[in-house]
Amino acid sequence: MGAALAVATVPAQATTTCPTGWGSLDKSRSVGTTDSVTNARTGRHTCYDRLVVDIPGADKADLGYSVRYVSQVHQDGSGRVVPVTGGAVLEVRVTAPAYDIDTGSPTYPARTGRPLPGVDLAGYRTFRDARFVGSFEGDTQFGLGVRARLPFRVQRVDDRIVVDVAHTWR
Numbered sequence: 001m002g003a004a005l006a007v008a009t010v011p012a013q014a015t016t017t018c019p020t021g022w023g024s025l026d027k028s029r030s031v032g033t034t035d036s037v038t039n040a041r042t043g044r045h046t047c048y049d050r051l052v053v054d055i056p057g058a059d060k061a062d063l064g065y066s067v068r069y070v071s072q073v074h075q076d077g078s079g080r081v082v083p084v085t086g087g088a089v090l091e092v093r094v095t096a097p098a099y100d101i102d103t104g105s106p107t108y109p110a111r112t113g114r115p116l117p118g119v120d121l122a123g124y125r126t127f128r129d130a131r132f133v134g135s136f137e138g139d140t141q142f143g144l145g146v147r148a149r150l151p152f153r154v155q156r157v158d159d160r161i162v163v164d165v166a167h168t169w170r
Helices: none
Strands: 027-029 039-044 048-054 065-070 088-094 127-136 139-146 152-157 160-166
Touching: 027 152, 039 127, 048 088, 048 127, 048 139, 065 152, 088 160, 139 160
Parallel strands: none
Antiparallel strands: 027 065, 039 048, 048 160, 065 088, 088 139, 127 139, 152 160
């Protein structure tokens, strides 16, 4: 009898296929809600960095937005430039106020021109800066500094607006 030959199997290397075809042109949806922005947060993923704007109680069908690359972010109402660092800047506009429409009280604890509360971008591949620009006449603006002009997508998920910015063009 011959000796049995043991063959070790090596698990297949997992490969990640990143989405393509998002592009870097303006993306928008023209509807709005009176439900208020209560939070903005970020996350890191294998292929992209993510900004999420929470609008509890809003119906997905009423969530509107405008996301576009700009040379500078200008605050609605005043026209003031809010500096945002990065190789490129995305203006993220959500058609929901960051205040209670009945009382005018803030519903999101951010300050104009300051980094987003609770957001730490250390270790992100694409995001460089995330600033609150302001909330005026039912629209809330954010400035998102990214490494370079990269492809992005915008999604409405339940009661949130989600902006994903790819790490690369591939």
